[in-house]
Amino acid sequence: MITQRQNDILNLIVELFTQTHEPVGSKALKESIASSSATIRNDMAILEQLGLLEKAHTSSGRMPSPAGFQYFVKHSLNLEQINEEDVYRVIKAFDFEAYKLEDILARASQLLADLTGYTSVILDVEPKQQKLTSFDIVPLSSHDGLAVLTLDDSRPVTVQFAIPKNFLLRDLERLTELVQERFLNQSVLDIHYRLRTEIPQIVQRYFTTTDNVLDLMDYIFSSLFEETVFMAGKVASLNYGSLETYQFLDHSQAVAVSLRQDMDEVTKIRVADHPEPALQQVTVISHPFPVPYRGLALMSLIGPIDMDYRRQMSLINVISRVLFMKLSDYYRYLNSNHYEVN
Numbered sequence: 001m002i003t004q005r006q007n008d009i010l011n012l013i014v015e016l017f018t019q020t021h022e023p024v025g026s027k028a029l030k031e032s033i034a035s036s037s038a039t040i041r042n043d044m045a046i047l048e049q050l051g052l053l054e055k056a057h058t059s060s061g062r063m064p065s066p067a068g069f070q071y072f073v074k075h076s077l078n079l080e081q082i083n084e085e086d087v088y089r090v091i092k093a094f095d096f097e098a099y100k101l102e103d104i105l106a107r108a109s110q111l112l113a114d115l116t117g118y119t120s121v122i123l124d125v126e127p128k129q130q131k132l133t134s135f136d137i138v139p140l141s142s143h144d145g146l147a148v149l150t151l152d153d154s155r156p157v158t159v160q161f162a163i164p165k166n167f168l169l170r171d172l173e174r175l176t177e178l179v180q181e182r183f184l185n186q187s188v189l190d191i192h193y194r195l196r197t198e199i200p201q202i203v204q205r206y207f208t209t210t211d212n213v214l215d216l217m218d219y220i221f222s223s224l225f226e227e228t229v230f231m232a233g234k235v236a237s238l239n240y241g242s243l244e245t246y247q248f249l250d251h252s253q254a255v256a257v258s259l260r261q262d263m264d265e266v267t268k269i270r271v272a273d274h275p276e277p278a279l280q281q282v283t284v285i286s287h288p289f290p291v292p293y294r295g296l297a298l299m300s301l302i303g304p305i306d307m308d309y310r311r312q313m314s315l316i317n318v319i320s321r322v323l324f325m326k327l328s329d330y331y332r333y334l335n336s337n338h339y340e341v342n
Contacts, residue, residue, distance in 0.1 A: 002050065006043045007075070009033060010052055013044075014064050014072045018308040023061025066272040066305050069283075073309060079267045083314040089115075090318045094326045101155055104330060105230045108299070108323045113233030115315050118240065118303030119249065123256055124228035125295040126263075128189035130155070132224070135179045137172050139163070145172060147220045151188070152294045154334055155228075159220050164212035174206045175213065188224045195221065227256035240304035241282050248278035249302075259300050262286045267316075272305050283307055289320040292331045299323075 002010070012032055013024045026040040033040055044062050047053040052068035055061075064072065093111050098104045105122050112120035134150040140160070147159040163172070182202065183191050195217060203210045203217075229252040237246045249255060258276040262268050263286060270284045285301040299320055301312055 002047065002052075003043075005033065005035065005039075006047055009040060009043050010047055010064070010068060011072060011076050013053065013062060014069065014076075015310075017063050018306055018311075021306065023056035023063050025061040028061075064306070069305055069309075070271045070273070073269045073271055077269075077309050077313065079313055080317065081310060081314055082317050083311070086115075086314055086318045087322075090315075090322045094322050098326065098330055101327075101330065102228075102230075104323070104326055105228075105297075106232075108319055109230040110232040112299070112301060112315060112319055113236070115319075116301060116303060116307075116312055117233070117236060118301055118307070118312075119231070119233040119237050121255060121259060121298075121300040121302065122230040123259065123298040123300075124155070124230075125152070125291055125297050126260065127225055127227060128187060128192070129295050130188050130224075131185055132183050132188065132191060133185060135176065135184065137176045139169065139172060149220075149224070151224070154294070154331065157223060159223060161216060161219055164216060166209060166212060171207065171213075175216070178202070178206055179217075191221060192225055227253055227260070229253070229256050231255070237282075237302065241302075242278075244278045245282060245302075248276070259284070259286060259298060263288060263296070263298050265296070267313075269309075281305070285312065285316060287316050287320060290324060292324070292328050 009029060012029055016024045016028060026037045026044065029040050030037055035043075044053060047068070048055060048062060051065055052071055053062040054065045054068075056063055090111065094107065096107070101124075105124060109120045109122040130151040132149060132151060133153045134148075136148045138146045138148060140146055143163055145161055145163050147161060149157040149159070151157065182194065182199070186194070199217065200210065200214060203213050207213050231249065231252060234246065234249045237249055258274075258279070261275070262270065262284070265288060267285065267287045269286075270279075272281055272283070274280055274282070274284050279302065283303055283305050287299045287301075288296045289299055291297050299316060301316060303312070
C-alpha cells in the first residue's frame with residue numbers, strides 16, 4: 001500500500017498525463033504537493049519500483065503504467081461524477097422525435113463515440129430476459145410471408161420467410177395459433193427451451209408433416225436469440241488498439257458476448273486486463289443502465305489505457321441518465337398510444 005502523499009502524486013501524474021500525454025517531472029508537481037522536489041522525486045522513484053509509474057526514455061519525467069492506471073481507477077476514481085458542462089450538450093443531442101427504441105439507443109451510442117473519440121457499444125436488455133408479447137403472420141404472396149413479433153410490448157421484430165411448398169393458408173393460421181398459445185408472454189429463454197423439447201411433439205397435433213414446420217419456426221425465432229447491438233466509432237480503435245481489436249469489433253455478436261460477461265449492477269472498468277485477447281491492451285468501461293419496464297441494458301466504452309477517466313465517466317453518467325429520461329418519455333407515449341409500433 002502506498003502513502004497518502006504517494007497516492008496524491010500518482011493521481012496528479014495521471015491527471016496531467018491524460019491531459020497532455022507528456023511525461024511529468026517533479027517541478028510540475030511542486031505547486032500541488034506540499035513537499036520538496038527531492039521528496040517528490042524520491043516518492044516517484046518508489047512508485048516506479050512498485051510498477052505504478054514508468055520512466056520516459058526521452059526525459060526525466062514519469063508517466064503512469066497500466067498498473068498505475070489500474071490503481072487510480074480502483075482507489076481514486078469517482079464513478080458517479082458528472083461535469084455540468086456535459087449536461088446541456090447531451091440533452092440537446094437527445095432533442096428529437098423517436099418512433100423506435102432502436103433510434104434512441106443508436107443515437108446514444110453515436111453520441112458517446114463522438115464525444116469521447118473512442119468506440120461505444122450499447123446492448124439492449126439481454127435477449128433471454130425479454131418476453132414475446134404479440135405474434136402474427138401476414139401472407140405477402142403465395143410464396144412468402146411476414147412474421148410480426150413484439151417483445152416486451154415495445155420492441156417490434158419482423159421476419160420475412162419463404163412459405164413451405166406444402167403449406168396452405170390454414171397451415172399459416174395453425175402456426176400462428178400454436179405460437180400464440182404456447183409462446184405469448186414467455187421469455188425468449190423459455191421459447192428457446194420449448195423449441196428444443198416440447199414443440200416437436202406438439203407440432204404433430206397441428207400438422208401432418210412436421211419437418212418444414214420446425215425448420216420454419218427455428219428460422220422465425222432465431223433472430224430473438226441474438227443480442228441487439230448498437231456500435232459506433234469502430235474505426236477509432238485503429239488509433240488506440242491493434243488490428244486485432246478492430247477485426248474483433250467487426251463481429252458484433254462476439255463483442256456482445258464478451259461485454260455481457262462483465263455486466264453487473266455496478267460500473268466495471270477493466271484496464272488492460274480483459275479476458276478477451278483482442279481487448280487486453282485497451283480499457284473497457286461497462287456501465288449498466290435501466291430501460292423502463294424491461295430491465296438492465298449495458299453501455300460500454302472501449303478506448304486507450306491512458307484515457308481521461310474522469311472525463312469519460314462524466315460523459316457516460318450524463319448520457320445514461322439523459323437516455324433513461326428519453327426512454328421513459330418514449331414508453332410513456334407508447335403506453336398512451338401516442339406511438340404506434342408495427
